[in-house]
Amino acid sequence: MNEVKGSAGLPQTLVFRLGTLGAVIGDRFAERIEPYDLKPKHVGLLTALGQDSFASQQDLAARLGVAPSLVVSLADHLESLGAVQRVRGPDDRRRQVLTLTERGHQLLGDCAAEARALDTEITAHLSADQRDALLEALGGLAARAGLPTN
Amino acid sequence: MNEVKGSAGLPQTLVFRLGTLGAVIGDRFAERIEPYDLKPKHVGLLTALGQDSFASQQDLAARLGVAPSLVVSLADHLESLGAVQRVRGPDDRRRQVLTLTERGHQLLGDCAAEARALDTEITAHLSADQRDALLEALGGLAARAGLPTN
DNA sequence: TATTGTTATACTCTATAACTATA
DNA sequence: TATAGTTATAGAGTATAACAATA
Numbered sequence: 001m002n003e004v005k006g007s008a009g010l011p012q013t014l015v016f017r018l019g020t021l022g023a024v025i026g027d028r029f030a031e032r033i034e035p036y037d038l039k040p041k042h043v044g045l046l047t048a049l050g051q052d053s054f055a056s057q058q059d060l061a062a063r064l065g066v067a068p069s070l071v072v073s074l075a076d077h078l079e080s081l082g083a084v085q086r087v088r089g090p091d092d093r094r095r096q097v098l099t100l101t102e103r104g105h106q107l108l109g110d111c112a113a114e115a116r117a118l119d120t121e122i123t124a125h126l127s128a129d130q131r132d133a134l135l136e137a138l139g140g141l142a143a144r145a146g147l148p149t150n
Numbered sequence: 151m152n153e154v155k156g157s158a159g160l161p162q163t164l165v166f167r168l169g170t171l172g173a174v175i176g177d178r179f180a181e182r183i184e185p186y187d188l189k190p191k192h193v194g195l196l197t198a199l200g201q202d203s204f205a206s207q208q209d210l211a212a213r214l215g216v217a218p219s220l221v222v223s224l225a226d227h228l229e230s231l232g233a234v235q236r237v238r239g240p241d242d243r244r245r246q247v248l249t250l251t252e253r254g255h256q257l258l259g260d261c262a263a264e265a266r267a268l269d270t271e272i273t274a275h276l277s278a279d280q281r282d283a284l285l286e287a288l289g290g291l292a293a294r295a296g297l298p299t300n
Numbered sequence: 301t302a303t304t305g306t307t308a309t310a311c312t313c314t315a316t317a318a319c320t321a322t323a
Numbered sequence: 324t325a326t327a328g329t330t331a332t333a334g335a336g337t338a339t340a341a342c343a344a345t346a
Binding site for chain 4: 206207208218219221222223239242243244245246
């Protein structure tokens, strides 16, 4: 039966599809980056550092929408991998300024390559035009949500 | 600067956008359904029950991709809300067959309404055609991932 | 006294393993 | 002996609160 009534059921909403797809695709991405000893949150931090320079870890925490204490442990791990460097702010010595190292840029590139490979997998049934249109539409949503798009 | 090299950076991938959007939108949906005393996983269970009949909780666990023990606690909560009923299988009394109650259908409808309202919020900048195209494209990805689409 | 980073602690979510009832 | 559901336990992830250094 699965009768269709006047308004769309949950599985026909953008919210449901984005939420469930995000979870599944996120898990698959997590599997791919595991060999680099990274988790999605680490990649989020690397990505943020690759785009802007942040005055402090607290700024970074605000940008990522996580607790400052989490930035500490993420940065600890990335530092142990040699991906980021912590430098005390010369003017305000309370601040730790995080910067990507050469290794950090390399890891970021590796993760991007994994993401592109996964993109290819999941959009194998689409034409290039369809794929681009989808990417752009999601970019619009992401930009409105304050998420990075480039 | 943010130089664009030969291949797309992470934020230009479908994987990154789906993952980050899924997390943000999922959180916003979670806030909306909190007054009903429900979390996204509960809604996933209700949705599954609204679509098919499952022989056992283990089948349900397999469909949802979670551990059987989690189905127990989700079902416990939904039962306490009067949203589902547990009935022992007459042929095999080890099995608990879960079914939606009237209240369960009502809650499912309420959650769908919340999702539609959120859809409207996040797609306010799109035309109806653009919105439909996006919904359909995501439906294609979801179907290929084995997720419900209707 | 206020703020940055850090550490200590606790809470949420979910899985694994042990257990009970039924087959 | 094997299977469905349940309960007990443990681990990952993350937030909140306490703390130390600097301003």
